[in-house]
Amino acid sequence: MTTRALVRRPGPRLADGLLTHLERQTVDLDLALRQWESYVAALRAEGWETVEVPAADDCPDAVFVEDTVVVLDDLAVISRPGADERKPETAATEVALRSLGYRIAHIEAPGTLDGGDVLKHGRTVWAGLGGRTNAEGVEQLAAHLAPLGADVIGVPVAKVLHLKSAVTALPDGTVVGFAPLVDDPEAWDAFLPVPEEGGSHVVVLDGSSVLMATSAPLTRALFEERGLRVVAVDISEFEKLEGCVTCLSVRLRG
Numbered sequence: 001m002t003t004r005a006l007v008r009r010p011g012p013r014l015a016d017g018l019l020t021h022l023e024r025q026t027v028d029l030d031l032a033l034r035q036w037e038s039y040v041a042a043l044r045a046e047g048w049e050t051v052e053v054p055a056a057d058d059c060p061d062a063v064f065v066e067d068t069v070v071v072l073d074d075l076a077v078i079s080r081p082g083a084d085e086r087k088p089e090t091a092a093t094e095v096a097l098r099s100l101g102y103r104i105a106h107i108e109a110p111g112t113l114d115g116g117d118v119l120k121h122g123r124t125v126w127a128g129l130g131g132r133t134n135a136e137g138v139e140q141l142a143a144h145l146a147p148l149g150a151d152v153i154g155v156p157v158a159k160v161l162h163l164k165s166a167v168t169a170l171p172d173g174t175v176v177g178f179a180p181l182v183d184d185p186e187a188w189d190a191f192l193p194v195p196e197e198g199g200s201h202v203v204v205l206d207g208s209s210v211l212m213a214t215s216a217p218l219t220r221a222l223f224e225e226r227g228l229r230v231v232a233v234d235i236s237e238f239e240k241l242e243g244c245v246t247c248l249s250v251r252l253r254g
C-alpha cells in the first residue's frame, strides 16, 4: 500500500488563525515552522511520502490542510469550510489531488463541511454537526461516499471546534476522547476515555502505531500499556490555534 500524506507549510499570517473556544495566545512563527518540519519528518520517518500543497500565505489557517477534503479510496470530496475565511483554501487541495489521480467531488452550498469533522474507521464514517459542518454538508458527504459502501453517521459537536478535536480512533477502532469535551460518548460502541485533552488526537500510522502530541504524556503511557507504539511530536504553536496532529495532514492510504 502506498501511504502518502498531503501537508501544507504554514504561512506568515499563521498567528491570525481563527479561534472559537480558546483565548488568543502569542504564536511563535519560527517555532511553529520548526514544529511543522518535525511533524512532516516524523511522517516521513514512518514511511509516508509527503506531498506539499502550495502554501496559501493569505490564509492563516491553511496549514490545517485536513479541513479541505475528505478522501476515501480513489475519491476526494473537496470540502466547503464552514468559516468564510477558510473557503479559499480548498482550490489548491483540489489541484493537488487531481494531479495525484483522485476522482473529485464537492460539497456545494448551502452545505458546509470541514474535514476535521469527519472521523473514519473502515467503512464507518462519523460526521460532526457543529459550528463548521451543517446537516446539508453531511447529507452530501453521505451521498458521495455511499457508492463506496460507507455509512455516514451524524454526531453532535458543541464543546469543541471539530469532531476530531473531541475524538479520534485507534488502529483497532476504539474511539478515544477526553470525556469532558465529548458531547455524546454513547455514539460509539467502544469508547476509551483518556486523561488529557491532547490525548484525544491520534493519527494512525499503521496497525500498531500512532502519532500524537507530546502534550499528553499520561495518555501516551495508557496507549503504550495497550501495546501501541507511539510517536510523539510537539505541536504547541498549533494547539494554541485549536489545531491538533490530525489536522496538519491528509492521509492517503491505498
Ligand code: CIR
Binding pocket: 017, 018, 019, 020, 061, 064, 066, 067, 083, 086, 115, 116, 117, 161, 162, 164, 165, 241, 242, 243, 244, 246, 247
Ligand atoms: C480554525 O479555527 O479553523 C483553525 N484555527 C483550526 C483548525 C483545526 N483543524 C482541525 O482540527 N481539523
